[in-house]
Amino acid sequence: VPPAHAPITLQRREGGSTDNLIRSWQSQDFTALRDLRNTDSGGTWQLKVADLARRDMGKLNRWRIEIIS
Known part of the structure; x- marks a missing residue:
């Protein structure tokens, strides 16, 4: 979710x-x-x-955001 903005799917x-x-x-x-x-x-x-699937579990191992200005 960006600062001061709505969530983005x-x-x-x-x-x-x-x-x-x-x-x-x-x-x-x-x-x-x-x-x-x-x-x-x-x-x-x-x-x-959110992992909403039944049985097949997932996990997030890592993420990053890169902002180039």
């Missing part, structure tokens, strides 16, 4: 039973991220993760 139930999902999103390819250009990136960013 990056992925919704698209992983299936895939193991070791590695994914990245670029602002030029993703409208919701593109809308953040030229806004203040200062403040507290949050990552909210």
